Amino acid sequence: MTAYHCDLAWLGGEGAERDVLVVVDGDRITTVEEAVAEPPEAAVRLPGLTVPGLANAHSHAFHRALRGRTHRGPGSFWTWREQMYELAASLDPDSYHRLARATFAEMALAGISVVGEFHYLHHGPGGVPYADPNAMGVALIAAAADAGIRITLLDTCYLQGGIGVELDDTQRRFADPDVGAWDARASALADSVPADSPGVRIGAAIHSVRAVDPPAMATVASWAAARGASLHAHVSEQPAENERCAEVYGRTPTELLSEAGALSARFTAVHATHLAHADVGRLGASACWCCFCPTTERDLADGIGPSRALRQAGARLTLGSDSHAVIDLLEEARAVELDERLARGVRGRHDAAALLRMATEHGHASLGYPDAGRISPGCYADLTTIGLDSVRTTGTRPEDAAAVAVFAATAADIRHVVIGGRVVVADGRHTSIDVAGALGHVLR
């Protein structure tokens, strides 16, 4: 049993509560008490604002190595993809383990307690499977454990280079021979993880309507349904994807996924940027999650998705740092509101509490952890403490604390991170990894 005494804690409202005592047993919160002015002597004091652990619902860990290297010069999403493929071609299970370990540790420093890893870099050069065909996925799972964060590995089905397009050399590393082979490989990985594993879930992903044909989509959707697993897909990130889909199938990507049985409360539409009006209704009516990755969507010139309309239709939003040009879920949260303001010319389309819920409760639930992302008895003991003594955050009144967290703080303000009851970050430092050193080493 450990007691944490939070100067301020965000418990779901617009403001924050004072003197909140959170008692933790093992990896779970047992009690939460407000207004405890005189905490027990043994309580660990958390100065600042404590929020639930943040959830990074969409990650491609290896993209971290592209930071700062792919922003120069003109181009588009498609020219960026060429640079990304070049990097992908260079990794093996060992080097990917080192890169992902450092990247996930950077996430821990940013207050992230779970990552949804959209994993498609499965095989060796030329598409030759490793001795363990899940060696890359296993490396990612080990990296998350090393970094002290939980992972939902979204094992991604990838079968073709585009609609009616052959796989190129790099894409062969992403692809299984057919959806049956994907099923066998993903099943083997899922069966290797104990059902009660505290830190690992295996979900599924349909890479996109570009990379997976409709019958295969249906197979992946059935696999996820049979296992009650999370199912993610990139949806309408770029207009070109919509155009090609309409040309070949006479449908939007969302319609196609809907017909394949993919939409449900376990489904996450990643990006959901260029949606038809009816798509918004479809995603909402199925109570899907929509994962916005605004810093990536800015970087790749994707556009601004209909975040407010999706929420109004019944969808729930989550957040991802995706390509990791930036790893800062607070920046992602404010960007959802700020980009909506740019697109619509009105403020306050998502309030601070709604944005924090995207970054916490919704993200965890979308990754198969409904019992996380809230500071509440029975939930995972994930506590992320934001310093309120930096030049960015000082002078904060309790009633403004949620707004300061979302609109003014950055990842650099994260001071203390408890994940599943373990202290992973103390005083801004990872407790077991020299993160900048590890990143510097793998990026050399």
Next chain:
Amino acid sequence: MTAYHCDLAWLGGEGAERDVLVVVDGDRITTVEEAVAEPPEAAVRLPGLTVPGLANAHSHAFHRALRGRTHRGPGSFWTWREQMYELAASLDPDSYHRLARATFAEMALAGISVVGEFHYLHHGPGGVPYADPNAMGVALIAAAADAGIRITLLDTCYLQGGIGVELDDTQRRFADPDVGAWDARASALADSVPADSPGVRIGAAIHSVRAVDPPAMATVASWAAARGASLHAHVSEQPAENERCAEVYGRTPTELLSEAGALSARFTAVHATHLAHADVGRLGASACWCCFCPTTERDLADGIGPSRALRQAGARLTLGSDSHAVIDLLEEARAVELDERLARGVRGRHDAAALLRMATEHGHASLGYPDAGRISPGCYADLTTIGLDSVRTTGTRPEDAAAVAVFAATAADIRHVVIGGRVVVADGRHTSIDVAGALGHVLR
């Protein structure tokens, strides 16, 4: 004489140069030498990437007290303005000095060596002048000196509450009785500053077409022309301003300013968000500066200005943190490119070197310091060093250094700041002010 040895320095290109020795005499750079592998023993080592001092070309210092307090709930620019007015009503020269000193010190920590302070909060309650009618301006100038940064005080003419609208109670504190009174007051302030002052310039500002009528605009423009002073104006920040201007004058704000003789290479159009096509040509043809304040323009739901079109037409861009919800010129720089990507769907409209020039050379020049913002002999000795050992910036190759500075680093990565030859920030700490403490005190 002090020699600084920069591991990497950005000297204007796409990449950075290695082992750059910068020799400083008094407040100026005397020599810059590249590839000095063995620097003199007495040289001060600057690890990381050194760039010229950053220029914050548009600031309202008192808005800093609104951070975190005005982002909640729905509303618009206009409802935000009410909250801003409430704060303005509470300040006097002493309290404004304390607030501005802490705010400018936060700017120093963010690597900013000069601020363009768009100053309109001139008078006491009810519009009664202080004993010294420039007491507020003097307080701002003193605050910048305390913080160790240079200032261009843009003394702002403000005469009416809107086109054909009376001043309200708060606005009376902004307004002079007529443009003659503005001229007398601004002249007294300008005459009190020695022509060779190393740290202070007095410029002029036309608050906006809302607050200044065309004959008065012409007077302010003449004042600035006669003194060779910088002239700034808020231009087309909101569609409502354009609509009212068209209704009453049958012209765009830019046309009106042009007819008043305001446009020139000393003029800065602040925001320049909702421009008519012909306005872009006008601002370009006059080689005006256009100051983008993207984090504020996001926050206030202003929209995305035509940054690329303006540059193509001949205008040069500068950057401002304006309302100070965020003080991070690197974030402003990347936002110009990223918001342009959102608006146009293409990457690489402004490369990293162009964005860094906006943040440095252009900003200084627009504020009347053409001899600053470059690491070059004869220029002000302003050196801002970005750490390349943080989790955000580690692993940077010299050829990517400018891109990393703009697209990945944040104000939290600024380690060392020299302004006019004086060390103002060392190891991330202000050398004379406990900035977070000072901010915490004034924001209480």
